[in-house]
Amino acid sequence: MQQSVPKASGSGLPKLRKEEEWAAKEIHLTDDKHKVSELPKSPNCSSLIALYLQGNYELTAVPPLFFQRMVLLQVLDLSHTSIKSLPKSLPKLVSLKKLLLRGCELFMELSPQVGKLKNLEELDLDETQIMHLPSEIGKLVKLSHLRVSFYHICGKKNSKSNFVIHPQTISILSQLAELSIDVNPADKRWDDSVDAVVKDVCNSKTLKTLSLYLPKFQLLDNLSLIYPSLSHFSFTVGHHKRRIISRVPHEVEAEFRNWDKCLKFVNGGNIPIEIKAVLKYSSSFFLDNHATAMNLSEFGIENMKRLKFCLLAECNKMETLIDGEMQDERNEDDQSESDTGSAEHVLESLEYLSIYYMENLWSIWRGPNRYGYMSKLKFLALHTCPQLRHIFSRTLLETFVNLEEIIVEDCPQVTSLVSHASVKPMLPNKFLPSLKRLLLLYLPGLVSISNGLLIAPKLECIGFYNCPKLKSISKMDLSSKTLKIIKGECQWWEDLNWNETEWVNRPDYLMRIFCPISNEKDVMTQLTEDRDLLDATTQNEGQQKDDEKLLEVSTKDHKGRILDYTEERITGTDVTKSPSSFILPSNPLTGTDVTKSPSACILPSNSWTRTDLTKSPSSCILPSNLLRTFDAPKQALSFFSSEKNKRLEDDYFDQASEICEVDVDEDEPKAKRSNCTENENKGVIGSVSKTTKGHRVAVRTRSNSELLDDGYRWTKNGKKSVQGNPHPR
Secondary structure: OOOOOOOOOOOOOOOOOOHHHHOOOEEEOOOHHHOOOOOOOOOOOOOOOEEEOOOOOOOOOOOOOOOOOOOOOOEEEOOOOOOOOOOOOHHHOOOOOEEEOOOOOOOOOOOHHHHHOOOOOEEEEEEEEEOOOOHHHHHOOOOOEEEEEEOOOOOOOOOOOOOOOOOOHHHHOOOOOEEEEEOOOOOHHHHHHHHHHHHHHHOOOOOOEEEEEEOOOOHHHHHOOOHHHOOEEEEEEOOOOOOOOOOOOHHHHHHHHOOOEEEEEEOOOOOOHHHHHHHOOOOEEEEEOOOOOOOHHHHOHHHOOOOOEEEEEOOOOOOEEEEHHHHHHHHHHOOOOOOOOOHHHOOOOOOEEEEEOOOOOOEEEEOOOOOOOOOOOOEEEEEOOOOOOEOEOHHHHOOOOOOOEEEEEOOOOOOOOEOOOOOOOOOOOOEOOOOOEEEEEOOOOOOOOOOOOOEOOOOOEEEEEOOOOOOEOOOOOOOOOOOOEEEEOHHHHHHOEOOHHHHOOOOHHHHHHEEEOOOOOOHHHHHHOOHHHHHHHHHHHHHHHHHHHHHHHHOEOOOOOEOOOOOOOOOOOOHHHOOOOOOOOOOHHHOOOOOOOOOOOOOOOOOOOOEOOOOOOOEOOOOHHHHHHHHOOHHHOOOOOOHHHHHHHHHHHHHHHHHOEOOOOOOOOHHHOOOOOHHHHOOOOOOOOOOOOOOOOOEOOOOOOOOOOOOOEEOOOOOEEOOOOOOOO
């Protein structure tokens, strides 16, 4: 059984020095309760298999003899610590399979003794500051995963080697399945090494994952022998300088690298055929600071059929994303039936599109409007495009049926998301049917959101900031019944004009979901911080649907027939005249408003609730689930997520407690009183459990069936019995 050591910190570490506490097979010192700054000199760890020390930033050194008695150790994680080197006892780790040093920013030299770790399979040196890999790496014949970052030496070369990786080192590693090399583009030593590395890589027969910086695009021609067969690759192509502060947020670039096949083209002056060739296999494309590209179509729409993520930044010659006229010319040249450049196939797999700092971009599509363009797109972000005027035409708007989120920021020429168009929409009232989030920031020219079109029937969150000309919001823009939050400046919200023809007056439900933006915090952070809340709400709604299905099950009798409960009168009984009863919805968890009808509450019973047409005019027929709900904590109802629903919850409970009168017969034998099992408290209809004290529920029901089946059977001696009940009637 795996064990771990208790919390230990400080210089003495008396607890960690105890042999018995280092006799575990697996030790974790990674969380806040187990932070360490110093390790014991030579612990007795003859049984230790895995040691996790990652995240201990105060740990600056490993004692020289620390690994002396760890012959069985297989996993050593020192990631994100402040160590500078490994101790001389490293060769004692003869069983080590994983050595993880990721994020050790002070780690500058890997000892040649690492070559003695004959069983090492994974070596992670990513985000470290080592200057070169020792040639002894080639002795690790079992190494299958190698990730490394090299430190850039400024000024004169003072490294022990002119190469970051010794020639032919990669080719010797015959089991290598993953190779990731991160270098500073300004490091000239990589220019001297990259050709040999590429040659070795091309000769590898086991490589499945490859990440490289290629200063020359011609190197892709050599790699064309291997990248079609790779399961994962990430290539950064082109000379560039690593920026201290990038215009593209770090989290966006990290999202770009999360895809399996990534291509980043930097500082391009033309569009090489080698780039087009690897683009055919790419799922993620980052075009950064291209000098001449006028549109994305120049890279060949036929080369982007697999593209799912596209990030464009600082391509200042680009005027439009897709040139429809260029596509028409290509279609005329190619009359074959398998025309891959047709509009129906334009970016057919693209799901995420982000654009940053495009000085001359003025439209997304130029030329004849087409249907089917980017039909799978889920996310669209447009940041700092000073000339952008046209985002959607009506025709294009109809193609974005899967679009879930739109962000438009710092685009001063945008007056509306939808430009004026004379084309009659093919699908009226179906615009942006999947849109859930809409953020409009720093748009001084914005006067309308959708130009009078009915959009976003499933919108959940909308945010505004610095849109001074947006004086009113149309009902066509906020038609969603699922809207949960509106964010904006408080003064702007108070000054909004509400069209009396559309709204009559300021709608109260919008007032309740409005949340003001604080000027003291980052605007984008405030607008995006509700993602988790909305995701949690979505999960709650999914749970609510499950609850509804359970309630639907409860409306069936024991033979599986669905009982038809309506508001028709029971024969011989006029329930509409009952002064103290009313109708609740058949599913009380849907949040449906309770009607004001004075009729009796007609809800289904079930096998554990005794069906007894009582003569009491104030009785209320409730399903078992609802009866249990009154006794359960209110927070258990996950569907009460918004403030409005919380108020509905309180009213609902107060009202239900007034109308639900339960008859208690103290003369009834205890064993005959029904009670709820543990499963019933979770919303599952259970059977009668062991004898407990409970209430007898008198119910009245109504059905189209003349004879109600209450689950009981008459015996030949005139007694009613139910299967499994030890107390016959």
